[in-house]
Amino acid sequence: MDLWFENALLPTGWAGRVTVRIAEGRISQVLPGTDPAPGAERHRVAIPGLGNVHSHGFQRGMAGLSERRGRRDDDFWSWREIMYRFLDRLTPEDIAAITALAYAEMLETGYTRVGEFHYLHNDVNGARYADPAETAGAIVHAAGETGIGLTLLPVFYAHSDFGGQPPKPGQRRFLSDVDGFAKLVEASRAKLPADAVLGVAPHSLRAVTPEALAVVSALTAGPLHIHAAEQTREVEACLAWSGARPVEWLLDNLDIGRRWTLIHATHLTEAETDRLAASGAVAGLCPVTEANLGDGIFPAERYLAAGGTIATGTDSNIQIDAAYELRAIEYSQRLSLRRRAILSPEGASVGETLFHAALAGGGQALGVETGIAPGASADIVSLNMDHPGFAGASAGTLLDRWIFAGRAGAIDCVWRAGALQVVRGKHRASEGIANHYHKTLGRLLG
Known part of the structure; x- marks a missing residue:
């Protein structure tokens, strides 16, 4: 599986046009300065989980x-x-x-x-x-x-x-x-x-x-x-x-x-x-x-x-x-x-x-390796660049914008071990999990 990002935060710093290749839940290759391969998912900005x-x-x-x-x-x-x-x-x-x-x-x-x-x-x-x-x-x-x-x-x-x-x-x-x-x-x-x-x-x-x-x-x-x-x-x-x-x-x-x-x-x-x-x-x-x-x-x-x-x-x-x-x-x-x-x-x-x-x-x-780097688990977060908190942001200000001004909705997608768990800011199973939680707390506290 290939993910492609306009910008990604790598161990060496910010890089542009980055392909991240994933195999069996781990990152196999990180290729800056590349065009997206056919079938690659395209996203704006990636940071490590x-x-x-x-x-x-x-x-x-x-x-x-x-x-x-x-x-x-x-x-x-x-x-x-x-x-x-x-x-x-x-x-x-x-x-x-x-x-x-x-x-x-x-x-x-x-x-x-x-x-x-x-x-x-x-x-x-x-x-x-x-x-x-x-x-x-x-x-x-x-x-x-x-x-x-x-x-x-x-x-x-x-x-x-x-x-x-x-x-x-x-x-x-x-x-x-x-x-x-x-x-x-x-x-x-x-x-x-x-x-x-x-x-x-x-x-x-x-x-x-x-x-x-x-x-x-x-x-x-x-x-x-x-x-x-x-x-x-x-x-x-x-x-x-x-x-x-x-x-x-x-x-x-x-x-x-x-x-x-x-x-x-x-x-x-x-x-x-x-x-x-x-x-x-x-x-x-x-x-x-x-x-x-x-x-x-x-x-x-x-x-x-x-x-x-x-x-x-x-x-x-x-x-x-x-x-x-x-x-x-x-x-x-x-x-x-x-x-x-x-x-x-x-x-x-x-x-x-x-x-x-x-x-x-x-x-x-x-006890794990971290970062967007070969050998690490494919734990990747993409930022929602349509969020007002990122208006006019450059690579040098993205993390300050997220941490100090991002508020809710600043995260778009999250991959964990290469599996997409969060889409448009919501967990894939959020509705069922929240319903179960409501019933459980209602019984415990009712």
């Missing part, structure tokens, strides 16, 4: 349910109690229906692969399903229904707080022991399609002892993800437990490198920021969720200046939009530092800088 490195698919069903002030000091911890009450209602079928809507929306906004930080393993009573990977199967079903690429990250969760504290009743659907988790990982592996990636995710230093962390991190050769330093209360509790801050403890006690993604890493000292940047690990930033929960602002200016690697995630999926996540990273810095155009070198495009950083970091965090 992005990786969404942190998603809790089922939380898409909670969007808008926690925006009522319950107490003067509402924060992440009070939001978590609402989340516990919501998830207690979910069957594996409900998880699949809600997650499918989230994944369709990800594709519509330019995400072509998702890292599912999957911790909802047990039934409503806290017992393992007969199939330990029952709910992982629901995630795989949602990915198959939508066509999104999947990096599955089964979560190990055993304790309520630092030092191996006993779990709380609201956490019963998450819990595993080390042996049971190993069985869950292998059962999950058996359900994955050929191009999926399997990693593991020790939930956080709150939920995992150092001894268990060493064991579960060795269960796959794939990516390793962990929540770290999302809230100040977490940092204070970690100091009380160990004498070190969460990211400091991880860097001191583990071989933190390119396999690792530290989700959030919001609250860092300057020394932690520089050490994390030098480690080669990814900082998985979820600025929309971090803003919604009042978590704080990641020190992105210093981190990127030190050579750090970032990627974006939609986390609670309260509003799914790849451009919005990138924009929120930059805007949070502007609000904090009261300057403009912060996260790019002098004279460079902020949009292009953020896009390239998130593209590379997302591929690293999710």
Whole structure:
């Protein structure tokens, strides 16, 4: 199959009149400066699909349910109690229906692969399903229904707080022991399609002892993800437990490198920021969720200046939009530092800088090659050049226009592994997926 674009963003930069040849879901050739071959699909502008490195698919069903002030000091911890009450209602079928809507929306906004930080393993009573990977199967079903690429990250969760504290009743659907988790990982592996990636995710230093962390991190050769330093209360509790801050403890006690993604890493000292940047690990930033929960602002200016690697995630999926996540990273810095155009070198495009950083970091965090290049999965997004946001745009301003001014409708088509999943801005199965979602939420919340 051949796709032809007037302009395409390649690893070497923008190129004109580009033929992209696709075989068995992967890019076999990229030929700039060519005329379209007979039968080639013709489009205007192509960019690579992005990786969404942190998603809790089922939380898409909670969007808008926690925006009522319950107490003067509402924060992440009070939001978590609402989340516990919501998830207690979910069957594996409900998880699949809600997650499918989230994944369709990800594709519509330019995400072509998702890292599912999957911790909802047990039934409503806290017992393992007969199939330990029952709910992982629901995630795989949602990915198959939508066509999104999947990096599955089964979560190990055993304790309520630092030092191996006993779990709380609201956490019963998450819990595993080390042996049971190993069985869950292998059962999950058996359900994955050929191009999926399997990693593991020790939930956080709150939920995992150092001894268990060493064991579960060795269960796959794939990516390793962990929540770290999302809230100040977490940092204070970690100091009380160990004498070190969460990211400091991880860097001191583990071989933190390119396999690792530290989700959030919001609250860092300057020394932690520089050490994390030098480690080669990814900082998985979820600025929309971090803003919604009042978590704080990641020190992105210093981190990127030190050579750090970032990627974006939609986390609670309260509003799914790849451009919005990138924009929120930059805007949070502007609000904090009261300057403009912060996260790019002098004279460079902020949009292009953020896009390239998130593209590379997302591929690293999710265990795949990215970009419009031979050997990579054919994960390609075409921009809708009839959208008013692109009026008069040149190649040098396209990504700034999309990220900072595009709004809805800026994306035309999305191919995932060479299959066309989004046409004229809508997922090919959006109507059926949305109908199923409406029925599911109506029953759960009615």
